[in-house]
Amino acid sequence: MATYETVVGLEVHVQLNTSTKIFCGCSTNYAGKPPNTHVCPVCLGFPGTLPVLNTEVLNSALKACMSLNCVIPSRTKFDRKHYFYPDLPKAFQISQLDEPIGEHGYLEIELEDSKANYKRIGITRIHMEEDAGKLSHSEKSGDSLVDYNRGGIPLLEIVSEPDIRDSYEAKAYLAKLRLALLYLGISDCDMENGSLRCDLNVSVRPSGTTKFGTRVEVKNMNSFKSVGAALEYERDRQIHTLQNGGNLIQCTRLWDEERGETRMMRSKEDEDDYRYFPEPDIPPIYLDEQKLAELRKDLPESPEDRLTRYQSLGLLKENAQTLVLNKDWGDFFDKACEFTDKGSRINLSNWIISELGGWLKDYPELKMTTLQLTPQNLGNLMRSIQKQEISGKQAKLVLTHLLDNGGEVAATIELLGLQQISDDDSLAVMIHKIIEENPSALEDLKQGKKKAFGYLMGQIMKLSKGQANPSKVNQMLREVLNQDFNIEA
Amino acid sequence: MMQNLKIAEIQNKIREGEFTCEQYLNFLLKNYDQRNQKLNCVLQIDKQGALDYARQIDLKISREEDLDPLFGVFIGVKDNIHARGFKSTCASKMLENFEPGFDATCVARLREAGAFILSKLNCDEFAMGSSNENSAFGIVRNPVAEDCVPGGSSGGSAAAVAANMVTVALGSDTGGSIRQPASFCGVVGLKPSYGSVSRYGLVAFASSLDQIGPLGSSAEDCELIFDTISWQDPRDGTSTIYESKSKDEPIKIGIVEEFFDSDADLEFKKFYQKILDELAKISNFELMKVSLPSLKYCLPVYYILSSAEASSNLARYDSVRYGPVLAESNDLLEIYKSNREKGFGKEVKRRILLGTYVLSEGYFDSYYKKALKIRSLLKREFERVMKEADILIGPTTPSTAFPIGDKNEDPLEMYKSDLFTVPANIIGCPAISVPVGNLDKKPLGLQLMALNGHEANLLNFTKIVQSQFDRSR
Numbered sequence: 001m002a003t004y005e006t007v008v009g010l011e012v013h014v015q016l017n018t019s020t021k022i023f024c025g026c027s028t029n030y031a032g033k034p035p036n037t038h039v040c041p042v043c044l045g046f047p048g049t050l051p052v053l054n055t056e057v058l059n060s061a062l063k064a065c066m067s068l069n070c071v072i073p074s075r076t077k078f079d080r081k082h083y084f085y086p087d088l089p090k091a092f093q094i095s096q097l098d099e100p101i102g103e104h105g106y107l108e109i110e111l112e113d114s115k116a117n118y119k120r121i122g123i124t125r126i127h128m129e130e131d132a133g134k135l136s137h138s139e140k141s142g143d144s145l146v147d148y149n150r151g152g153i154p155l156l157e158i159v160s161e162p163d164i165r166d167s168y169e170a171k172a173y174l175a176k177l178r179l180a181l182l183y184l185g186i187s188d189c190d191m192e193n194g195s196l197r198c199d200l201n202v203s204v205r206p207s208g209t210t211k212f213g214t215r216v217e218v219k220n221m222n223s224f225k226s227v228g229a230a231l232e233y234e235r236d237r238q239i240h241t242l243q244n245g246g247n248l249i250q251c252t253r254l255w256d257e258e259r260g261e262t263r264m265m266r267s268k269e270d271e272d273d274y275r276y277f278p279e280p281d282i283p284p285i286y287l288d289e290q291k292l293a294e295l296r297k298d299l300p301e302s303p304e305d306r307l308t309r310y311q312s313l314g315l316l317k318e319n320a321q322t323l324v325l326n327k328d329w330g331d332f333f334d335k336a337c338e339f340t341d342k343g344s345r346i347n348l349s350n351w352i353i354s355e356l357g358g359w360l361k362d363y364p365e366l367k368m369t370t371l372q373l374t375p376q377n378l379g380n381l382m383r384s385i386q387k388q389e390i391s392g393k394q395a396k397l398v399l400t401h402l403l404d405n406g407g408e409v410a411a412t413i414e415l416l417g418l419q420q421i422s423d424d425d426s427l428a429v430m431i432h433k434i435i436e437e438n439p440s441a442l443e444d445l446k447q448g449k450k451k452a453f454g455y456l457m458g459q460i461m462k463l464s465k466g467q468a469n470p471s472k473v474n475q476m477l478r479e480v481l482n483q484d485f486n487i488e489a
Numbered sequence: 490m491m492q493n494l495k496i497a498e499i500q501n502k503i504r505e506g507e508f509t510c511e512q513y514l515n516f517l518l519k520n521y522d523q524r525n526q527k528l529n530c531v532l533q534i535d536k537q538g539a540l541d542y543a544r545q546i547d548l549k550i551s552r553e554e555d556l557d558p559l560f561g562v563f564i565g566v567k568d569n570i571h572a573r574g575f576k577s578t579c580a581s582k583m584l585e586n587f588e589p590g591f592d593a594t595c596v597a598r599l600r601e602a603g604a605f606i607l608s609k610l611n612c613d614e615f616a617m618g619s620s621n622e623n624s625a626f627g628i629v630r631n632p633v634a635e636d637c638v639p640g641g642s643s644g645g646s647a648a649a650v651a652a653n654m655v656t657v658a659l660g661s662d663t664g665g666s667i668r669q670p671a672s673f674c675g676v677v678g679l680k681p682s683y684g685s686v687s688r689y690g691l692v693a694f695a696s697s698l699d700q701i702g703p704l705g706s707s708a709e710d711c712e713l714i715f716d717t718i719s720w721q722d723p724r725d726g727t728s729t730i731y732e733s734k735s736k737d738e739p740i741k742i743g744i745v746e747e748f749f750d751s752d753a754d755l756e757f758k759k760f761y762q763k764i765l766d767e768l769a770k771i772s773n774f775e776l777m778k779v780s781l782p783s784l785k786y787c788l789p790v791y792y793i794l795s796s797a798e799a800s801s802n803l804a805r806y807d808s809v810r811y812g813p814v815l816a817e818s819n820d821l822l823e824i825y826k827s828n829r830e831k832g833f834g835k836e837v838k839r840r841i842l843l844g845t846y847v848l849s850e851g852y853f854d855s856y857y858k859k860a861l862k863i864r865s866l867l868k869r870e871f872e873r874v875m876k877e878a879d880i881l882i883g884p885t886t887p888s889t890a891f892p893i894g895d896k897n898e899d900p901l902e903m904y905k906s907d908l909f910t911v912p913a914n915i916i917g918c919p920a921i922s923v924p925v926g927n928l929d930k931k932p933l934g935l936q937l938m939a940l941n942g943h944e945a946n947l948l949n950f951t952k953i954v955q956s957q958f959d960r961s962r
Contacts, residue, residue, distance in 0.1 A: 014525075041590075041591065044810065045805050045810075046589065046811075047577065047579070047584065047587065047589070047595065047692040047693070047805070048570075048571045048577065048589055048689070048690045048691055048692045048693070049689070050688060050689055050693075050724060050725050050726065050727075051726070052723065052725070052726045080801055082801060082804060082848075084804070084807065084825055085820075085821075086821070089805060089810060090804070090805045091804030091805050091807065092804060093800055142819075144810075273805050273849055273850045275800075275801070275845065275848035275849060275850075275853075276848075276853075277801065277848055277853070277857060278798060280695075280696035280697035280727075280798060281693075281725075281726060281727060282726050282727075283726060283727055313694070339847050341700060406765075441698065
């Protein structure tokens with residue numbers, strides 16, 4: 001039986017996290033807010049209003065283009081895309097057709113079989129557009145209600161080349177793309193809340209041939225996992241149809257998460273004629289080299305650069321990768337580093353990954369950024385360990401207390417009664433007391449039995465409940481033995 | 490006594506006590522009461538507010554308090570421009586009850602300068618038309634010849650100024666909608682350079698062509714209003730500040746051959762030949778013949794571009810968010826269809842169909858794209874000619890005001906009334922119509938065009954023409 005090759009391209013929409021909408025001054029902070037409270041005459045498309053481009057959106061889009069290796073043209077413009085639906089107050093969406101903000105980019109993904117093997121996935125284009133409102137249908141009353149809070153939220157549409165061959169590559173591409181955008185700080189990229197959405201274009205062709213098969217668009221996946229599942233289902237469906245002598249039709253299908261299958265939504269013939277034409281209310285934008293150079297200079301660190309940096313700090317590759325993949329963990333690490341010494345960085349990465357990571361596992365509602373413990377606290381705690389002010393075991397007690405209650409490291413150590421005794425007078429009293437109480441140990445020492453020194457140290461530490469500064473005790477004990485008893489320990 | 494006074498004259502007389510602001514208002518209101526039922530140019534009026542305002546002005550004068558630059562100016566606003574406190578019906582059933590709740594930028598600027606918004610004025614539905622016969626709230630009659638149309642689409646604005654129901658009026662001009670009615674009603678009407686007046690608060694017809702401008706009884710009044718409303722508005726991405734260059738005389742006047750080569754009748758041609766002869770006598774003027782060969786494509790280009798943009802701009806009227814619900818259905822497509830069927834008038838529907846057609850897949854390149862090419866061609870021709878000439882002149886319209894009903898059934902004939910006015914919109918340059926006399930007792934205007942941003946030159950020249958031909962002064 002003939003074998004088939006799967007050909008996949010992805011269309012990803014991401015909401016940009018600018019403070020205001022793309023063409024008006026409305027706040028974008030609409031999550032969880034009552035319907036139609038983040039709206040104004042402009043984003044409601046009232047007669048007489050005009051869109052004005054938010055330059056923050058333009059800058060975010062340019063950053064994305066740069067990070068995804070796109071060619072940025074000297075001129076870009078907006079177009080109107082028309083269709084009638086109540087989620088679109090103007091009955092057209094302001095989008096970009098033939099002069100998008102970026103073209104001919106790419107991303108590199110690591111292949112499954114060999115970690116050293118990379119594959120380049122082309123990015124056809126990136127364009128800016130406005131999001132639509134949201135409709136909800138009540139089965140009970142039969143009403144359809146519309147909430148325009150989301151209308152006018154800035155979106156980037158990122159279209160890949162049909163370079164993807166299987167669900168692993170699709171998920172790797174999405175993960176890589178998401179991480180790149182997260183590092184730019186331009187989007188939350190959360191598929192669950194809809195700030196990242198992904199449509200699939202799937203076709204199959206007999207292995208070894210180059211002509212594209214009939215393309216099917218699949219919508220409505222809400223996780224990377226379901227993107228992979230939808231891809232595999234659609235691939236199998238198409239191959240099955242062809243193997244049984246059937247014909248495929250170009251259409252759009254919906255992924256049904258519950259049933260794990262795709263369903264026909266509309267065929268190509270039923271698609272709207274969008275009647276694109278240049279948006280006359282927004283003049284074309286000319287991008288000069290100087291502006292682009294300035295933006296490029298200020299691009300934040302990329303995930304790749306961060307990984308290299310972490311490895312050069314001496315972090316284990318595995319730790320470095322964990323911190324890079326969880327950007328807020330890496331951010332936490334970088335901030336904590338400012339409050340600790342070079343020698344503690346490896347330890348710090350271990351603590352973040354195992355201790356804090358473990359804590360987050362126990363309290364899934366928390367995030368690294370919402371912990372009571374600040375990076376500064378953790379940095380200070382690492383410093384206390386390195387200075388031997390407290391032991392590692394004690395530091396864990398402090399950490400748990402800080403995670404539970406917040407507060408400062410020094411105050412917590414004191415509160416828990418863990419502070420070290422370092423002052424000469426207190427230590428001298430304890431040293432003399434132990435020497436007096438242990439004449440036999442003194443005798444042993446005189447006879448050259450060095451083990452007795454360790455015994456005396458242990459007794460002093462025990463007396464101090466572990467709070468005596470061990471290196472100081474060590475040093476002072478030697479001095480006392482030398483001066484008072486003429487013993488060279 | 491108060492007929493056809495310039496704003497500066499009215500203000501002087503009020504200040505010097507020749508008449509009070511209240512008396513001046515009563516003069517306007519008397520004209521309204523006597524003639525509006527017939528003329529139908531005013532759709533909404535704020536009499537009480539105006540009275541309070543006038544008394545306030547008179548009180549200020551009696552107390553010798555400072556007065557705003559536009560005190561005593563009662564403005565009528567075309568009903569497609571938003572003014573808080575009024576509805577913006579666009580003379581359409583679709584927006585019969587639509588209250589925008591905010592001022593258009595130009596209206597806000599007039600209020601800040603101390604003017605009073607007295608009334609909202611009738612027009613062709615969504616500013617589409619050349620005769621003001623397309624209003625859902627009835628036709629407007631020409632105050633000078635009541636059996637004739639006042640022109641359109643700002644017919645109500647021109648008529649209200651001509652009938653002294655307002656001091657000045659705001660109109661909008663997409664293809665001649667200020668200048669053509671100004672010519673028909675014997676008033677001055679200015680279409681400014683594209684972008685010099687903010688379109689924020691103007692209900693869009695064709696966004697790349699629309700421009701708000703003043704209609705008044707003199708070039709001076711239009712200048713005063715233009716200077717107040719011209720502003721780079723952060724709410725309008727297409728609004729710009731032009732660097733205005735004033736040029737020393739003598740003024741080189743380009744007579745556009747194509748404007749005098751229409752199929753108009755002999756009397757009409759003779760009328761304008763006489764105008765040219767008189768202009769030639771003015772010593773500062775140097776007349777020269779110029780040609781813009783692409784003008785012959787202007788009408789199709791205009792109707793393609795304006796209808797395409799209109800079909801897009803008017804797509805939002807679906808009765809889902811505002812406007813009357815004219816038909817109910819459980820089927821979404823049916824709601825759209827029947828509400829738009831019932832809410833729009835014939836001409837609006839014609840333009841939406843035309844615009845939808847030219848933007849459709851397969852037709853876009855041969856219509857819309859080609860029209861854009863001719864648009865840039867015409868711009869280049871214009872710029873070339875303007876290296877020689879300072880001002881271009883020609884008739885504003887191919888005829889005098891025509892009888893009501895005359896062209897209503899023949900859209901192509903109707904569209905031809907815009908023959909001389911659409912080029913300025915396609916180019917984006919400023920153009921003005923100034924009355925230069927009567928033919929068969931009906932007014933005719935001379936159209937003057939200048940380079941973008943050269944409103945000052947254009948208005949100065951208009952004042953000279955005005956003093957040469959004005960009969961009423």
